[in-house]
Amino acid sequence: MTSSISLATEIAGNKLASCLYNASGPLCSTTDELNAIGESAAGAILSKSATLEKREGNPSPRYVETSWGSINSMGLPNEGYEFYAAYSKHSANYNKPYFMSVSGLSHADNLLIIQYLADFTNIAGIELNLSCPNVPGKPQTGYDFEETHRLLDMVFAQSKLKIGVKLPPYFDIPHFEMMAGVLNKFPIAFVTCINSVGNGLVIDTHSETTVIKPKNGFGGIGGDFVKPTALANVRKFYTLLDKNVAIIGCGGVKNGMDAFEHILCGASAVQVGTCFMREGPSCFARIEQELKDIMQQKGYSTIADFKGKLRTCS
Numbered sequence: 001m002t003s004s005i006s007l008a009t010e011i012a013g014n015k016l017a018s019c020l021y022n023a024s025g026p027l028c029s030t031t032d033e034l035n036a037i038g039e040s041a042a043g044a045i046l047s048k049s050a051t052l053e054k055r056e057g058n059p060s061p062r063y064v065e066t067s068w069g070s071i072n073s074m075g076l077p078n079e080g081y082e083f084y085a086a087y088s089k090h091s092a093n094y095n096k097p098y099f100m101s102v103s104g105l106s107h108a109d110n111l112l113i114i115q116y117l118a119d120f121t122n123i124a125g126i127e128l129n130l131s132c133p134n135v136p137g138k139p140q141t142g143y144d145f146e147e148t149h150r151l152l153d154m155v156f157a158q159s160k161l162k163i164g165v166k167l168p169p170y171f172d173i174p175h176f177e178m179m180a181g182v183l184n185k186f187p188i189a190f191v192t193c194i195n196s197v198g199n200g201l202v203i204d205t206h207s208e209t210t211v212i213k214p215k216n217g218f219g220g221i222g223g224d225f226v227k228p229t230a231l232a233n234v235r236k237f238y239t240l241l242d243k244n245v246a247i248i249g250c251g252g253v254k255n256g257m258d259a260f261e262h263i264l265c266g267a268s269a270v271q272v273g274t275c276f277m278r279e280g281p282s283c284f285a286r287i288e289q290e291l292k293d294i295m296q297q298k299g300y301s302t303i304a305d306f307k308g309k310l311r312t313c314s
C-alpha cells in the first residue's frame, strides 16, 4: 500500500499536495486546457508564458514528436497577460496553487506585466521565463548574465508576488557559477531547470527537409534526450543556490523513475512537458503512482527523505 506515502512539497510558500505538475508550454494556453490541469492529479497549474499582447506564434508545422522526444518552435502563442491574470480567479475552483509564466518580449514588457499582476492574490507565484529559444530575433536572456542581472534588479524593485525564473540549460561549469552568482543576489523563490535545449535541428531524410518550419527548422529539443542535461542543471543549481531557493526539475520526465532522479538531484517539484503533450493530463496520476511505488520499494515516505541526496560513486 502506498497510501501512507506523500508527494507533498512547498514552492514559494505554497503547499502542493503533489510535487508533479505541468511545464509551461504544452496544453496550458486556453481556459479548457488550464481547467483540465486543475481537474487532474497535478499538484499545481502553470500557465503558458504570457506576453503583453496576444500572439499567434510561429507558422506550422511547429511541434513534432520524435522517437526520443520533441522539437518545437511554437513562438509563444498565448492569449496575452490579462487573460492569464484573470484565469487566476477561476483557478481558485481547484484546490491547488496557480503559477503564471511571464515572458515579456522586452524588459519593459516584463515590468509592466509584473506590476499589473501585483494585485492578483490568487497567483501563487510568477515563473519568469528567461529562456524561450523560439522568438526570431530575440536572444535567450538567461544566456546573458549582465542582462539577467539588470532585469532582476528592476523586477525585484517592484514585485509584490513571489518570483522564480525558468532557465535555459547550461553546459559549462563557469556558466553555472556565473548564473548562480547573479541569482543569489535576489530573493528568488524558485528556479526551474531547464527549458528546451535551444536550436536543435531534426531532419526528415525521406523528403530531405526540416521537420518544422519556423527559423528554417531550428527549434527547442525536449523529451528523453534532454534528461541528462536537465539533471545536471538541477544538481548544479541545487548545490550553488541559497538553500531557501526551491529547484524545479523539468526535462525528460515520462515516468516515476525520471521524477525520482530529478528529486534525488535536488528538485522540490518536477514539471512534465513532452510527455504531458503526448499523453494529456492523465500522465500526472500515472507518474505519481509510479513514483510512490519506487518510494515504497526504497523505504521512503516523503520526498524530503531523498531530495538532493545523490551521492558520487566511489
Ligand code: SIN
Residues within 6 Å of the ligand: 024, 025, 049, 072, 073, 074, 075, 076, 077, 129, 131, 132, 133, 134, 135, 195, 196, 220
Ligand atoms: C514556445 O512557445 O516557443 C515555447 C516556450 C518556451 O520555450 O519558453
